[in-house]
Amino acid sequence: MSMPEQDDFFRRLGKKLDTELPFEQLPEEWANVSAQIPGKPARRKSIWWWLLFLLLLGSNLAWYASNQQLRYKLRETTEALVATQHINETNQPANASISKAGFITETPENQPGIHEGAPKRIKSTASNLGLKHQLLDPVQSTSDTSIVKNTPIQSNDSVLLTRNSTLKNLLFTIPSKQFFFKTNSSLYLVRVPYNAPAITVQKAMNRPGKWQLSPSVGYTFLKTDSLPSTRGTELGLNVARRLLGDFSVVLGVSHRSWQFGLDHPEPGLIDAKDSSCPYCPLDTILVARKQWSTNVSLMYEKEITKRLAVQLGIGWTYVPRFNQTVTYRYIPVYGGSNLTVTERNIPVPAHSLAHVRASFVFPANAKVAGFLGAQYDVPLKTGTVGWWSLQAGWRIAL
Amino acid sequence: MIQTEEQRLIDGCRRLDRRAQERLFGLYHNYVLSIASRYADSEAQARDILQDAFVKMFRQLDQYNDQSAFKWWLRRIVINTAIDHWRSRMQNPVRADVASNETMYAGIEPEALDQLNTEDLLKLVQQLPDSYRIVFSLHVVEGFTHEEIAERLGITVGSSKSNLFKAKARLQVWIKEYSL
Numbered sequence: 027m028s029m030p031e032q033d034d035f036f037r038r039l040g041k042k043l044d045t046e047l048p049f050e051q052l053p054e055e056w057a058n059v060s061a062q063i064p065g066k067p068a069r070r071k072s073i074w075w076w077l078l079f080l081l082l083l084g085s086n087l088a089w090y091a092s093n094q095q096l097r098y099k100l101r102e103t104t105e106a107l108v109a110t111q112h113i114n115e116t117n118q119p120a121n122a123s124i125s126k127a128g129f130i131t132e133t134p135e136n137q138p139g140i141h142e143g144a145p146k147r148i149k150s151t152a153s154n155l156g157l158k159h160q161l162l163d164p165v166q167s168t169s170d171t172s173i174v175k176n177t178p179i180q181s182n183d184s185v186l187l188t189r190n191s192t193l194k195n196l197l198f199t200i201p202s203k204q205f206f207f208k209t210n211s212s213l214y215l216v217r218v219p220y221n222a223p224a225i226t227v228q229k230a231m232n233r234p235g236k237w238q239l240s241p242s243v244g245y246t247f248l249k250t251d252s253l254p255s256t257r258g259t260e261l262g263l264n265v266a267r268r269l270l271g272d273f274s275v276v277l278g279v280s281h282r283s284w285q286f287g288l289d290h291p292e293p294g295l296i297d298a299k300d301s302s303c304p305y306c307p308l309d310t311i312l313v314a315r316k317q318w319s320t321n322v323s324l325m326y327e328k329e330i331t332k333r334l335a336v337q338l339g340i341g342w343t344y345v346p347r348f349n350q351t352v353t354y355r356y357i358p359v360y361g362g363s364n365l366t367v368t369e370r371n372i373p374v375p376a377h378s379l380a381h382v383r384a385s386f387v388f389p390a391n392a393k394v395a396g397f398l399g400a401q402y403d404v405p406l407k408t409g410t411v412g413w414w415s416l417q418a419g420w421r422i423a424l
Numbered sequence: 425m426i427q428t429e430e431q432r433l434i435d436g437c438r439r440l441d442r443r444a445q446e447r448l449f450g451l452y453h454n455y456v457l458s459i460a461s462r463y464a465d466s467e468a469q470a471r472d473i474l475q476d477a478f479v480k481m482f483r484q485l486d487q488y489n490d491q492s493a494f495k496w497w498l499r500r501i502v503i504n505t506a507i508d509h510w511r512s513r514m515q516n517p518v519r520a521d522v523a524s525n526e527t528m529y530a531g532i533e534p535e536a537l538d539q540l541n542t543e544d545l546l547k548l549v550q551q552l553p554d555s556y557r558i559v560f561s562l563h564v565v566e567g568f569t570h571e572e573i574a575e576r577l578g579i580t581v582g583s584s585k586s587n588l589f590k591a592k593a594r595l596q597v598w599i600k601e602y603s604l
Contacts, residue, residue, distance in 0.1 A: 040564035043561075046454050049453065049457045049467075051450065055474065059479055
């Protein structure tokens with residue numbers, strides 16, 4: 027080989043040697059190194075964060091479970107009330123009950139023994155729930171919920187749940203928001219919004235055997251500052267500011283856009299004209315909202331791979347006052363006609379929420395990264411049951 | 425600015441976080457051992473260099489300037505540690521090596537290099553005498569000049585050139601034999 031060829035040969039050789047090779051890492055190597063350098067034991071911060079996360083999850087599940095239990099008990103009470111009246115009227119087993127979904131459905135005629143002992147159940151169940159059950163004279167106004175008569179339940183009397191603090195607190199946590207009970211001549215609709223300050227009793231005509239509410243009877247909703255429920259997806263832009271270690275403060279702007287399901291319009295969101303459909307508790311209501319919010323979160327970020335990180339955090343969401351565009355579509359189940367209300371502008375008061383959130387961030391550690399996750403919000407003003415929302419968006423790191 | 429995993433670990437090491445230290449050790453274990461192997465005559469000796477280099481690195485971490493690449497800073501520490509090991513092994517390295525008599529083997533084909541993988545090549549380098557190997561690695565792999573090598577090793581420029589020449593000559597012979 028000539029000299030230039032030799033130079034090239036050894037240049038290539040040097041390059042080939044300068045390669046990272048795979049070696050087995052021996053346990054004693056780190057042991058020897060760590061023995062010669064100062065160091066503090068690893069902090070257990072991640073364990074505490076996981077414990078906090080599990081605590082939040084556990085409390086939420088417990089809350090949900092207690093809600094379900096209350097719902098069941100209230101349904102049982104309602105069924106018993108309905109059954110009692112039916113027994114009183116016809117001396118026959120009840121032919122109606124309230125299904126799991128909250129719909130009034132018919133049950134086979136002459137089915138014996140279903141509701142035997144119902145009056146006793148009313149008393150015991152209502153007592154267990156801490157409800158005061160009272161007599162209501164049929165000629166009295168059913169909208170007057172302050173009437174209290176400490177008279178024992180009679181066979182042909184109606185029962186009215188009173189408006190008291192115990193009941194109010196209790197009803198705040200009812201997921202179904204409303205339920206029904208029946209007297210011998212009328213059906214009462216008790217409307218219980220998530221965060222209403224009180225309940226409203228709604229009178230409607232009853233057609234025996236049909237268990238159908240009359241659409242001709244108007245009713246009023248309580249005017250409240252209740253917050254709209256916001257289940258659904260949420261699009262957002264987050265700006266993350268990295269702090270020490272794995273923590274960061276995330277400032278965000280979110281846009282909640284779509285909400286579906288068996289939702290219910292909040293008090294004050296529907297006027298008397300729209301109330302011609304009193305079946306809304308029985309109907310499927312498709313709701314779409316447009317709403318902007320801002321949020322601040324303290325996030326703990328853990329890199330799973332080079333391309334993916336997971337974020338867990340707690341924070342605060344602020345929704346400024348603005349006119350919210352809401353689209354409702356009612357699909358009546360029992361009677362009535364299709365009623366579609368579109369593009370209503372609803373003034374939403376400014377409010378704030380606490381939230382916990384979990385997101386995937388991709389690519390991990392990138393300056394501009396996408397995120398996909400879920401957030402659980404709880405209204406701070408009322409502290410009532412919150413809701414989950416899915417999140418998608420992008421994050422810009424400062 | 426989003427921190428890299430490496431920067432987070434370095435910050436942790438500065439706080440003397442044991443877990444961060446262990447993770448940084450694991451992250452650069454192969455890198456450091458690969459460099460150390462080019463200056464050692466065996467894997468065991470390379471692992472000794474590795475341990476000393478990491479101890480040095482952790483102790484000097486406060487001197488590391490975040491603006492420069494950590495990998496290159498670490499590389500310099502490993503090379504300096506390897507030189508320290510060489511000094512402790514060698515009683516009189518220069519004269520012993522200069523006394524050898526080698527001639528450059530010209531019959532080798534350039535393609536012979538392609539028949540060797542890195543592990544085989546490393547084994548051949550490790551068979552070189554200590555003084556040949558260290559000069560060879562510093563010059564051919566790291567790109568040091570003979571003046572720099574002479575200064576670092578405490579030898580003359582002539583010795584550096586001579587050791588390099590002899591190392592190259594031996595390696596050519598061994599590579600030729602290997603490729604046959």
